Amino acid sequence: MTSFSFDLLHEDGRARRGRLHTRRGVVETPVFMPVGTQATVKAMYPETLKEIGAQIILANTYHLLLRPGHERVRALGGLHRFMNWDRPILTDSGGFQVFSLGELRKIDEQGVRFQSHLDGAAHVLTPESSIAIQEALGSDIIMAFDECIPYPATREYVAESTARSSRWAARCRQARQPEDGAALFGIVQGGMHRDLRAQSVADLLAIGFEGYAVGGLSVGESAELMYEVMDWTMPLLPRDCPRYVMGVGTPENLVEGVRRGVDMFDCVMPTRNARNGVLFTSFGKISIKQARFLDDESPIDPDCDCYVCRHYSRAYLRHLYQSNEILSSMLNTHHNLHYYQQLMARMRDAIESGTFETFRAEFLAARRIDP
Numbered sequence: 001m002t003s004f005s006f007d008l009l010h011e012d013g014r015a016r017r018g019r020l021h022t023r024r025g026v027v028e029t030p031v032f033m034p035v036g037t038q039a040t041v042k043a044m045y046p047e048t049l050k051e052i053g054a055q056i057i058l059a060n061t062y063h064l065l066l067r068p069g070h071e072r073v074r075a076l077g078g079l080h081r082f083m084n085w086d087r088p089i090l091t092d093s094g095g096f097q098v099f100s101l102g103e104l105r106k107i108d109e110q111g112v113r114f115q116s117h118l119d120g121a122a123h124v125l126t127p128e129s130s131i132a133i134q135e136a137l138g139s140d141i142i143m144a145f146d147e148c149i150p151y152p153a154t155r156e157y158v159a160e161s162t163a164r165s166s167r168w169a170a171r172c173r174q175a176r177q178p179e180d181g182a183a184l185f186g187i188v189q190g191g192m193h194r195d196l197r198a199q200s201v202a203d204l205l206a207i208g209f210e211g212y213a214v215g216g217l218s219v220g221e222s223a224e225l226m227y228e229v230m231d232w233t234m235p236l237l238p239r240d241c242p243r244y245v246m247g248v249g250t251p252e253n254l255v256e257g258v259r260r261g262v263d264m265f266d267c268v269m270p271t272r273n274a275r276n277g278v279l280f281t282s283f284g285k286i287s288i289k290q291a292r293f294l295d296d297e298s299p300i301d302p303d304c305d306c307y308v309c310r311h312y313s314r315a316y317l318r319h320l321y322q323s324n325e326i327l328s329s330m331l332n333t334h335h336n337l338h339y340y341q342q343l344m345a346r347m348r349d350a351i352e353s354g355t356f357e358t359f360r361a362e363f364l365a366a367r368r369i370d371p
């Protein structure tokens with residue numbers, strides 16, 4: 001059983017070009033991971049995900065625990081077989097979704113008690129059960145069970161919650177089955193406090209993980225504050241381990257995160273925005289429902305070489321969206337995910353050739369909206 005490892009191949013300033021070796025294949029970093037909440041990246045065939053360059057996707061403990069149930073997925077051969085995706089899958093541990101989706105919930109030392117947002121049934125997630133669920137799903141990268149601290153929060157709450165997440169992290173390490181080749185990542189908390197972030201990193205390093213995520217960001221804080229927390233936290237993490245910032249972000253966030261030494265990202269933005277008709281381009285976002293696209297025969301982005309931009313006009317995509325056609329979500333998602341993957345591929349190349357700062361300057365200069 002090949003175990004998990006990370007190669008640091010190039011550095012350009014604090015930007016890093018690396019390679020993850022997982023039990024289900026290699027992942028070139030920096031990488032953007034499309035979100036597949038309910039065992040599907042919405043509106044995308046797995047074959048199309050591969051065509052646009054997706055190397056690894058996310059799934060979620062919270063959703064799959066509730067439906068169809070992790071034991072059912074295990075009995076059906078695991079998540080990869082279930083959804084016909086033979087590349088790596090990273091699973092989040094469920095805590096974040098309990099807070100952002102679940103109804104009534106109660107958090108204590110044991111874990112989180114909550115009611116299903118589907119049928120109100122009572123459930124409990126603990127560090128031990130979250131790990132067991134992710135193992136049952138067949139996850140290749142398992143996330144520690146943590147509390148994503150809301151923002152804003154009192155310093156006292158941040159300190160207490162972060163200390164509890166550190167205790168939970170130790171329980172996750174203990175709960176992991178030995179050597180099944182899947183990796184376990186710790187998640188740094190600490191809110192927006194430099195000393196509490198440093199304490200959280202120290203706690204996790206003492207336990208030891210194959211990779212380290214920075215949690216508690218993209219929770220309503222400004223981009224500047226998010227970057228400041230990255231500036232404090234990245235240098236404290238081991239240089240030879242992958243760093244993953246959870247729930248981030250816009251194309252600009254990805255460029256600024258890579259510049260600060262982040263290797264892995266996930267965000268629902270490209271897929272969710274696509275279904276709402278918001279499309280990403282090299283010159284900024286456009287909302288395809290606008291009347292100005294009624295007779296516009298040009299592609300979404302003249303600089304994009306994706307299947308959608310090669311075959312369909314803005315006028316047609318606007319028509320599909322206005323008509324609430326299923327193909328609208330399919331084509332918009334295909335283009336947005338292709339844009340995100342291309343952005344990451346360009347950053348990987350730029351770091352390799354030592355031209356990341358030039359890439360960043362050109363990326364920022366192009367951000368305007370066409371008249």
Ligand SMILES: CNc1nc2c(CCNCC3CCCC3)c3nc(N)[nH]c(=O)c3cc2[nH]1
Binds near residue numbers: 217
């Ligand atoms: C959007 N902002 C944000 N997301 C965060 C997430 C979720 C990341 N995305 C998970 C996918 C979405 C559904 C299926 C899996 C966070 N997750 C954890 N465990 N901890 C965080 O601090 C944490 C923090 C986060 N901030």
Ligand SMILES: [Zn+2]
Binds near residue numbers: 304308310
């Ligand atoms: Zn395109």
